Amino acid sequence: KAGVTQTPRYLIKTRGQQVTLSCSPISGHRSVSWYQQTPGQGLQFLFEYFSETQRNKGNFPGRFSGRQFSNSRSEMNVSTLELGDSALYLCASSLSAGIDTEAFFGQGTRLTVV
Amino acid sequence: LAKTTQPISMDSYEGQEVNITCSHNNIATNDYITWYQQFPSQGPRFIIQGYKTKVTNEVASLFIPADRKSSTLSLPRVSLSDTAVYYCLVGPRGNAGKSTFGDGTTLTVKP
Numbered sequence: 001k002a003g004v005t006q007t008p009r010y011l012i013k014t015r016g017q018q019v020t021l022s023c024s025p026i027s028g029h030r031s032v033s034w035y036q037q038t039p040g041q042g043l044q045f046l047f048e049y050f051s052e053t054q055r056n057k058g059n060f061p062g063r064f065s066g067r068q069f070s071n072s073r074s075e076m077n078v079s080t081l082e083l084g085d086s087a088l089y090l091c092a093s094s095l096s097a098g099i100d101t102e103a104f105f106g107q108g109t110r111l112t113v114v
Numbered sequence: 115l116a117k118t119t120q121p122i123s124m125d126s127y128e129g130q131e132v133n134i135t136c137s138h139n140n141i142a143t144n145d146y147i148t149w150y151q152q153f154p155s156q157g158p159r160f161i162i163q164g165y166k167t168k169v170t171n172e173v174a175s176l177f178i179p180a181d182r183k184s185s186t187l188s189l190p191r192v193s194l195s196d197t198a199v200y201y202c203l204v205g206p207r208g209n210a211g212k213s214t215f216g217d218g219t220t221l222t223v224k225p
Contacts, residue, residue, distance in 0.1 A: 004157070031210075033210040035215075042215060042216070042217055042218070043158070043201070043215035044215075045210060045211055045213075045214070045215075047211075048209075048210040048211055055209070055210075055211070056209060056210060056211025056212075057211070058211060088155075090157045090158075092157070092158075092210075096208060102160045102163070103160060103210075104160070105156075105157025105158050105159065106157050107155070107156055107157055108155075108156075108157055
């Protein structure tokens with residue numbers, strides 16, 4: 001079966017711009033979680049969606065937002081980009097909420113802010 | 115949130131068994147222990163999950179002592195392709211926001 005698809009794979013944006021990243025989970029999976037990975041901070045939880053509802057949000061400013069659609073696809077948006085937002089953004093999908101029961105990660109979107 | 119502590123790095127040789135220990139002193143009663151593997155430029159991959167005692171699957175074993183304050187991921191007969199970063203997560207089921215990735219352990223397998 002197809003895995004988790006994240007688009008785009010690579011993105012270069014300028015400070016102050018906004019960006020939207022997309023995640024298509026495995027068919028049948030209703031939970032999508034987003035993570036930011038940087039060399040200095042490691043893997044940090046952004047938010048989790050289950051059946052179109054945001055269940056949890058990590059400790060990130062309001063510039064980071066997300067949503068999930070009825071087909072379980074999810075998008076995250078970062079407004080007013082800062083240099084520190086440069087990171088690998090990963091999404092994970094799973095049948096049930098949480099990532100403790102075999103969540104599947106995508107390959108990520110590498111965002112570079114210049 | 116349960117805080118986890120793992121060794122920063124470990125070296126091993128092909129064919130050896132590797133044990134990576136994770137400390138989680140403030141684990142809660144309803145917390146589970148989950149391990150992920152990550153290769154460069156890829157998302158983490160689920161390895162194994164457990165609550166207590168021992169769990170084994172086709173790739174690894176997870177040993178959890180009775181007090182659950184630590185856990186050990188055991189990789190039998192590692193190969194070069196097992197070179198990766200290994201993360202231990204502790205948190206309740208069904209709540210990604212309460213399961214924190216630690217700094218991970220970089221395992222390097224040498225020929």
